[in-house]
Amino acid sequence: MSAPSDKAQTAFAQLPLTDILQRNIAALGFSHCTPIQAKALPLALEGRDIAGQAQTGTGKTVAFLLATFDHLLRTEPTGPDGQPRAVIVAPTRELVIQIHADAEPLARETGLRLGLVYGGTGYDSQREQVAAGVDVLIGTPGRLIDYFKQKIFTLKHVQVAVLDEADRMFDLGFISDIRFILRRCPEPTQRRNYLFSATLSHRVLELAYEHMNNPTKVEIEPEQVTADRVRQSLVHVGNEDKLPMLVGVLRHTGATRTMIFVNTKRAADIVERTLRGNDIEARTLSGDVPQKKREQLLARFRSGELAVLVATDVAARGLHIEGVSHVINYDLPQDAEDYVHRIGRTARAGAEGDAISLCCEEWVYSLPEIEAYAGIKIPQLPDADSWMAQDMKPPLPRPPRAEGEQRGGGGRRRSGAGGRGQRGSARR
Template sequence: MTTFADLGVDQDIVDSLASKGIVDAFPIQEQTIPLGLPGQDIIGQAKTGTGKTFGFGIPVVQRLGADPAPGVKALIVVPTRELAVQVYEDIDMLTANRPTSVVAIYGGKAYEGQIEQLKAGAQIVVGTPGRLIDLAGQRLLDLSNATEVVLDEADKMLDLGFLPDIEKIFAKVPAVRHTQLFSATMPGPIIALARRFMSNPIHIRATDPDEGLMQANIRHLVYRAHSLDKDEVIARILQSEGRGKTVIFTRTKRAAQRLVDELGDRGFNAAAVHGDMSQESRERSMAAFKAGKRDVLIATDVAARGIDVDDVTHVINHTVPDDDKTYLHRAGRTGRAGKTGIAVTFVDWEDLHKWALINRALDFGQPDPVETYSSSPHLYADLDIPEGTKGRIASAPKASAPAKERKPQSAADAAAEGASEGTTRRRRRRTRGGERVGSTFETDAAGAAETDAAAPAAASGEAAVDGTGTHDGSGKEHHDGRPAPRRRRRRRAPRPEGGTAA
């Protein structure tokens, strides 16, 4: 194996890598670093999880020098926020032993912190196109001295959606610069387009032509599954022997959130990353997944290019990806850094035509996936699921027993209970007949007798004592026994004589 020291990397960078247990270089690093250090433009292509970030990051950091002057000297452009955070962390680790400063510029976060770091003299910027153009347009980001430019996931960056933004960014950097493009997939039209922004680039493919497009250390399983049974199948796969961290990809944001809720109800520790979440929530979910606090991450394709976690053992495609490139990026979240992994894909009946195209492009040899249900024996055998496993590891919370209704009691009993418990006063239940409505009884016996004495007095036509009105609706008494005040009627203003108002 070739070490980074053998490739001519500065000793302080070698020490930073060694502190994280990284000593030997991967093939893509071994081929691109010797060319990148002297300033050769490179188009680097290698499978996901094979160390492309260090392949372009080490030449960038080393070419800036041991103590670069303040101001942006290097620009690394990435398509997603998650990937921006990942690349920032890797580059920041490379600069741990030198004063070079790195800043991540992406949307969903407050401007103030990013602007402060730029004003403080950060030399390396890692960012997404939208926020980069925004800050450059406000003259808060000066790219006129950025002589090191990198496009990570270049096939995505040079696609039709991002291309106008990339052209704007390249118009702001110097014409004479060192440019590097890296990606796992690099179609021919994209390579032709990339040459517009480069000077005599060398195209390096760090793959074995006989190995095929997919990584040999990933086992690919494809099942034709019913949409109503997928949750149960996934829940049983999550209980397979030796399962570590797992990433589940869904087609839509709504499906991702629904699956998080469903697996949480079944007792699994799942988190989500999708476009309807705030950036802070997405970063919390990703941090919890990396730290092992959550072992299941459910995501849309927003995270297909931004999850770099070495111990992901399973990737599950809840629905078929749109194309073979998306499949490779999804499956590439497992089997990283030389480890093994399993990629499971569910194919709906209506998506068989889409799977046929992916199968042909990747030469899977599985044009007709086997029909699979949660009880299928081959599912248990393929994924080492223990016999008898069900799709729930936590029982649903038991509903609390309803409180017993209190039986009605007579006024005398209530008065006695209130007196014994020291309560202030209780309302009497409404009754029909000649009984008074709305009267109250006091907690002491004297008050009760006084209240009861008011009824016969009212019935015999005697004058009621102030404050003892019955308010039974048959008279004009107010609640205190006195006549209610007369209501004043509003007078209408007299109409003007001789015609109507104009």
């Protein structure tokens, strides 16, 4: 069953949320719902399960957090104190950290205890936090299952289950982990269920109907697939000219805070070393960067100390960094959905931004699919040929590897149920 379309603005004050949630919303300066919130929240507050299609940056996190908190505040716990009443599962470390950051001000003075677990760092401290008791447990699949198998918590008393970016769960090989978690919760009819995904594909809907209670589909109209405040453009360039063009684009656009997306770690390495060799401060964020270093890089980027962040697609989802002026696709993504997620890192929170794609011989074949999915013909950047850096310096030398370190490949690392009990699982 699909929800009716309603483009009229909906004020949060019109929604039957508990008083404390209304006060917290007002304190954050929120007045009116985004489209996904306006469609999903009234249905969720009526008690319906939601299968929602929404891109990152559209407000879906606030939608499922408000629905979850409201239900928990209106109902009594079904289990002993300290056991999770809600579980929110997302595929990457950055996304669960952001969900937790969004949840804290909304949960203020509600008495709800929030827990956050993810791989790569803080194993013992996270374990102790969950053991001390939580009401809302937010985490990546591997770390959740690890602690569950140690009997640190039970899922028998979960009253709300949330899956965020369900399509990404499939992409990263987490779907068996998700089924493991959901099958240990109460039956779907005994809990509220909210699923959000960039696309409601057949595989996502199959998951929804298997583990939810007759969910209502809520979809954003196709014209809202890409942010309307993102100015998109492209440059056709030969493989050998990509680096000079990239340096030239950065020099000519006046980019203040830029994310550059690449398809492989090898490309990230050469891009970072080339930019640094040309006096452009840049660092790489990829899946194998240790968690502590990842957080330090993101903090430097958010503060403006770091001008350019080179990223593989592991960083394309779940990052909410205000003030990103430019997104540059050094490599066109192979998946059209990834293009939308990448350019969604700019023009956030009502701001404007630019997305520039370098279309080379190796990756240009993705362009027709990207344009069809986004529903636009991406214009060519005028006079871009004159921007190419003619005086580009060579890349900095590659730093020596530490003893025992192996150079990684460029492919995506997938995690399945077989590695669930290890500390290093679910690093993404």
